[in-house]
Amino acid sequence: MSKLLVANWKMNPTSENEAIRLAKAIDKEGIAIAPPFIFLPALKKVLKNASLGAQDAFWEEKGAFTGEVSPPMLKKLGVEYVIIGHSERRALGETDAIINKKVLAALKAGLKLILCVGEDLKIRRRGLKAVKNFIKNQLQKDLPAKIFKKNLGGLIVAYEPIWAIGAGKADTPEDAKEIINFIKKILHSNFYFLNSKVLYGGSVNAQNAAGFLKVADGLLVGGASLRVKEFLSILRSSA
Ligand code: PGA
Numbered sequence: 001m002s003k004l005l006v007a008n009w010k011m012n013p014t015s016e017n018e019a020i021r022l023a024k025a026i027d028k029e030g031i032a033i034a035p036p037f038i039f040l041p042a043l044k045k046v047l048k049n050a051s052l053g054a055q056d057a058f059w060e061e062k063g064a065f066t067g068e069v070s071p072p073m074l075k076k077l078g079v080e081y082v083i084i085g086h087s088e089r090r091a092l093g094e095t096d097a098i099i100n101k102k103v104l105a106a107l108k109a110g111l112k113l114i115l116c117v118g119e120d121l122k123i124r125r126r127g128l129k130a131v132k133n134f135i136k137n138q139l140q141k142d143l144p145a146k147i148f149k150k151n152l153g154g155l156i157v158a159y160e161p162i163w164a165i166g167a168g169k170a171d172t173p174e175d176a177k178e179i180i181n182f183i184k185k186i187l188h189s190n191f192y193f194l195n196s197k198v199l200y201g202g203s204v205n206a207q208n209a210a211g212f213l214k215v216a217d218g219l220l221v222g223g224a225s226l227r228v229k230e231f232l233s234i235l236r237s238s239a
Contacts (some may be wrong), residue, residue, distance in 0.1 A: 004218030007225030019230040053081035059101035071109030096141035121163040164202025177215035
């Protein structure tokens with residue numbers, strides 16, 4: 001199975017010119033770039049190999065929702081992937097109930113979903129069993145019952161331990177493997193997703209990428225995706 005590398009630029013860079021420069025430099029097959037919304041149209045014009053991703057989407061299609069962007073709007077722009085439930089959004093108040101609605105709307109619009117799950121340090125300190133319980137609960141709350149009955153493809157889950165995000169300190173591939181396999185088991189047995197992909201995210205860099213790629217179907221990369229040389233080196237370890 002080919003690996004997927006998702007570049008989550010978060011609220012970076014600060015200009016369209018810089019976004020275009022960065023995007024052109026990492027425009028390779030197997031990569032999805034998730035820039036801030038406002039750079040999506042410009043990137044659509046310049047990308048030849050990489051796919052486009054969005055960092056979020058609302059659950060309604062249109063209407064009086066100030067500041068929101070809908071999944072069909074993204075789809076029309078040529079966006080292929082959408083990240084839902086990133087821990088930075090959860091920290092700003094996004095609940096499992098909100099994520100559940102967003103997941104359904106994104107899939108309904110035909111976007112490939114990247115659902116982020118992951119535990120905080122307090123839970124991790126209690127051990128991997130506690131982590132599994134927490135993530136099982138998150139999946140049950142975040143994935144709407146309606147989608148299980150349909151054979152919707154394109155489900156991607158990113159396992160991102162919150163304590164490893166932007167921390168410069170990643171999980172170990174051994175522990176990540178245990179959680180990733182657990183997520184696959186749950187998706188298969190509880191939700192009947194046969195072809196789900198599970199990515200790892202959290203302080204991925206050029207040094208640790210190869211280890212995580214042995215245990216995950218791809219990577220969700222934040223900070224290192226803004227550093228061209230490093231990101232291309234991560235890409236080489238996924239080949
Ligand atoms: P990081 O971010 O690679 O900077 O830790 C990952 C993410 O938030 O998706």
